[in-house]
Amino acid sequence: MTALLKAILAMRWVAVWQRNARVWRRLAGPALLGNIGEPLLYLVALGFGLGAFVGEVEGMDYITFLASGFVCASMMNTASFEGIYSAYTRMAVQETWTAMLYTPLAVRDILLGEALWAASKSVLSAIFILIVAGFLGAVHGWQVIGVLPVALLTGLTFAAMALVVTAVSRSYDFFLYYFTLLLTPMLLFSGVFFPIEGMPPLVQQAAALLPLTHAIELVRPMMTGQPLSNVPLHLAVLLAYAVAALLLAGRLIERRLFK
Amino acid sequence: MNSAGPVVTVSGLCKRYGGQTVVDAVDLEVRAGECFGLLGPNGAGKTTVLRMLMGMTPPDGGEIKVLGYPVPQQARQMRQQMGVVPQQDSLDPDFTVVENLRTYASYFGISRAELGSRIGRLLDFASLQHKADARIDALSGGMKRRLTMARALVNDPQLVILDEPTTGLDPQARQLIWQRLRALLSQGRTLILTTHYMDEAQRLCDRLAIMDNGRILDIDSPDGLIRRHIESHVVEVHGPGLARWLAEGDKPGVVRSEQVGETLFCYTENERALVDDLCEHDDLMYLSRAANLEDVFLKLTGRELRE
Numbered sequence: 001m002t003a004l005l006k007a008i009l010a011m012r013w014v015a016v017w018q019r020n021a022r023v024w025r026r027l028a029g030p031a032l033l034g035n036i037g038e039p040l041l042y043l044v045a046l047g048f049g050l051g052a053f054v055g056e057v058e059g060m061d062y063i064t065f066l067a068s069g070f071v072c073a074s075m076m077n078t079a080s081f082e083g084i085y086s087a088y089t090r091m092a093v094q095e096t097w098t099a100m101l102y103t104p105l106a107v108r109d110i111l112l113g114e115a116l117w118a119a120s121k122s123v124l125s126a127i128f129i130l131i132v133a134g135f136l137g138a139v140h141g142w143q144v145i146g147v148l149p150v151a152l153l154t155g156l157t158f159a160a161m162a163l164v165v166t167a168v169s170r171s172y173d174f175f176l177y178y179f180t181l182l183l184t185p186m187l188l189f190s191g192v193f194f195p196i197e198g199m200p201p202l203v204q205q206a207a208a209l210l211p212l213t214h215a216i217e218l219v220r221p222m223m224t225g226q227p228l229s230n231v232p233l234h235l236a237v238l239l240a241y242a243v244a245a246l247l248l249a250g251r252l253i254e255r256r257l258f259k
Numbered sequence: 260m261n262s263a264g265p266v267v268t269v270s271g272l273c274k275r276y277g278g279q280t281v282v283d284a285v286d287l288e289v290r291a292g293e294c295f296g297l298l299g300p301n302g303a304g305k306t307t308v309l310r311m312l313m314g315m316t317p318p319d320g321g322e323i324k325v326l327g328y329p330v331p332q333q334a335r336q337m338r339q340q341m342g343v344v345p346q347q348d349s350l351d352p353d354f355t356v357v358e359n360l361r362t363y364a365s366y367f368g369i370s371r372a373e374l375g376s377r378i379g380r381l382l383d384f385a386s387l388q389h390k391a392d393a394r395i396d397a398l399s400g401g402m403k404r405r406l407t408m409a410r411a412l413v414n415d416p417q418l419v420i421l422d423e424p425t426t427g428l429d430p431q432a433r434q435l436i437w438q439r440l441r442a443l444l445s446q447g448r449t450l451i452l453t454t455h456y457m458d459e460a461q462r463l464c465d466r467l468a469i470m471d472n473g474r475i476l477d478i479d480s481p482d483g484l485i486r487r488h489i490e491s492h493v494v495e496v497h498g499p500g501l502a503r504w505l506a507e508g509d510k511p512g513v514v515r516s517e518q519v520g521e522t523l524f525c526y527t528e529n530e531r532a533l534v535d536d537l538c539e540h541d542d543l544m545y546l547s548r549a550a551n552l553e554d555v556f557l558k559l560t561g562r563e564l565r566e
Contacts, residue, residue: 015365022362023353095349101315102343103366103414104335258315259276 004246007108016100016113017120020086024121035128039074043067043136046193058195060224067138068220069192071129071147072154075122076212079155080183082118083162084175090114091166091253098257107254111246115159122155123148133223140225147219154215157238160245161211167252186212191220211241266291266418266449267312272321274307274473282307283473285321291417294440294450296460298552299470300560305453306346308470309422312451313343326418339367342411344421348403350395356382356406357391364413374413384439385409401432408439419443421452425459437463457553467552471560481552488558489550490514490526494533497522500542511536526550 007013024031047063057065090096097110126147133139165178189196189203190212196204207213214234221228267289274282282304289295297305310316312325314334323330328337351359360381364374382388385405390398398406404424411419424440425433440463443450454460460467461481468478477484496504501523510516511532516525527533530547537545 012368015362015368018365019351019362022358026353094352095347096351098345098347099349099351099363100366102313102338102341102345102411103363104339104368105366106335258317 001243001247003108004112004243004250007106007112010109012105012109013112013116016105016110017117019096020113020117021120032128035125036132039070039129040132043070043132043138047136047138059226061138063136064133064138064140064224065195065220066193067129067133067136068223069190069216071126071133071151071223072190072212072215072219073187073192074125074129075151075154075215076158076183076186078125079118079122079158080162080179082121083114083159084166084169084178085172087114087118087163088166088169088172088175091257092169097253101257107250107257111163111250111253115156115163115246118159118162119152119155122158123151126151130223139223143222143225146222150215150218150222153235153238153242154211157211157215157242157245160242160249163249164245164252167249167256186210189213191216211238214238264291265289266326267295267451268322268324269308269312270322272308272311272323273319274304274311274316275319281473282311282318285470285473285475287468287475287478289449289451290466291449292444292447293465294444294452294463296464296467297451297453297470298455298457298460298467298556299453300455303470303560304473305470306422307473309420309451309453313341313420314338339414340417342414342416342419344404344407344411344419344424346422346426348407350403350406350410352395355392355394356387356398359395359406360410360413363410367414369413377413377415381409381412384412384442386435399432401428401435404428404432404436405439408436412443416448418449418451421450423453423455425454425456433459457551457556461552469556469559476559484555485550485552488555490528491550492527492530493548493550493554494525494527494530494537495522495546495548496525496537496543497545498540498543500540504540504543524554526554 043063043066047066051062051066054062056062100110101107130139130144130147162178165175169175189199189207190210191207192212196207196213199207214237218228218231218234220226265288267287269285269287272282272285273280285308297308299305307316311318311323312330314331314337317331325337326340328334330337351362354362357378360378361371361374382391385402385408387402387406387409390402395403408424421440425436428436437459440450452463464481466478466480467484469476469484477488479487501521505523510525512527512529513525513533514527516523518524525533534545534547537543
């Protein structure tokens with residue numbers, strides 16, 4: 001843990017972050033289209049289509065409810081894809097990480113660069129969805145700015161978890177387990193599409209353990225202007241997942257590359 | 260760093276995987292400014308030794324000092340002054356030639372301004388000025404290798420480690436790499452390389468360690484190794500009359516001989532009489548040549564096929 005903190009302060013990870021940012025910049029066109037286009041389609045279709053039947057949820061329009069869940073789902077997906085497919089390609093296929101390890105960079109630096117880059121992409125995707133949601137009238141008030149630091153933390157959490165999966169994967173096929181067994185349930189049971197209060201108690205208790213639930217608990221009030229509650233708890237859960245996953249991923253990647 | 264002292268000292272180095280010992284009590288010293296070769300068949304432990312020198316594989320025993328730093332404990336500081344040319348080029352396919360160099364320099368904390376004019380010299384060194392803005396997939400195998408070498412020099416290292424630098428390259432490309440390696444030596448850098456090409460080792464290396472089964476069998480200059488292990492001349496004999504010729508009795512001047520497949524290797528200090536004798540046999544073909552590193556290598560490591 002102290003080693004991780006030291007590595008953050010030493011800032012060597014910035015070179016890794018910048019490398020990824022430079023690659024992303026050349027492919028930014030299609031990426032941005034996906035970032036804006038897809039949530040726009042979903043929000044319009046589900047928000048208005050389904051919203052006509054659902055009416056109000058927790059005292060807000062369905063589209064407002066959905067948009068705030070959607071922002072969080074996008075943070076999760078963006079960081080997970082980057083931490084899994086892109087990072088695995090750099091680690092196992094292109095050997096980018098191995099080449100980095102011939103330099104003064106250590107596994108910790110690479111890991112932090114990758115995780116913070118994926119988290120930055122989560123922030124970016126959150127911004128785009130917030131813009132779309134704003135146009136659709138689903139953002140209420142300037143406190144919405146607070147979503148951005150939450151996006152960074154949530155992105156970091158999911159990137160770190162994804163990097164654990166990357167560290168133990170032997171092929172791209174393995175990722176399907178993670179998506180099917182962890183991310184899909186998270187998407188369905190964390191309150192993205194509907195309030196978890198309607199679920200059986202056992203499911204509600206399980207949902208309280210999922211990091212996405214806590215991200216939504218923070219983001220939804222900030223988008224809708226409702227009062228925030230239990231902020232330290234939600235932040236602590238996200239941070240705990242992030243730190244634990246980063247430490248574990250570091251161990252696993254070291255074992256894999258320093259054989 | 261003291262330029263006269265050793266650049267690398269290794270003592271009692273061991274590495275085991277599972278129950279198998281792949282590096283076994285290796286001692287060696289690499290002097291400043293020399294080209295040191297690790298020569299051995301596949302699986303001899305050459306790459307594992309290199310990885311341990313770079314701090315990429317933790318040893319199970321022994322001590323390593325590279326450029327004055329204990330490894331792996333201070334590998335990070337050591338790597339700041341070391342360049343690596345790995346077996347796989349691992350260039351960044353998302354970048355151009357120049358971007359590859361710039362990005363790699365950033366991992367050392369070298370700024371764009373600091374790198375400045377060095378980029379041009381690195382491109383010159385790699386003969387890639389005309390490809391500066393080309394993507395990696397547009398480069399030939401030899402170009403990629405040269406770029407990987409240039410990349411290893413972005414931090415102006417005193418020590419460059421190369422793992423099989425010319426494996427998989429065509430003869431012209433190999434010549435160019437050798438020329439570049441000699442240029443590095445003339446700049447006063449120390450090189451450590453692994454190879455299983457005898458000609459490469461004989462041409463480039465000031466000193467060689469011959470490895471097999473995780474052990475160092477001998478260390479010396481190429482000439483020293485040949486002189487100490489092999490008679491000065493080798494005559495290779497083959498042909499349909501070989502068995503009959505052998506039955507004729509002792510051969511003039513032959514110190515020892517050895518049959519491998521259908522070829523007889525005769526080792527001698529004076530080949531004249533033997534060659535005269537062979538000339539009288541129409542059903543024999545022969546090749547008379549000076550002893551070389553391959554003879555040493557095969558004598559020390561055996562002739563059976565390694566897979």
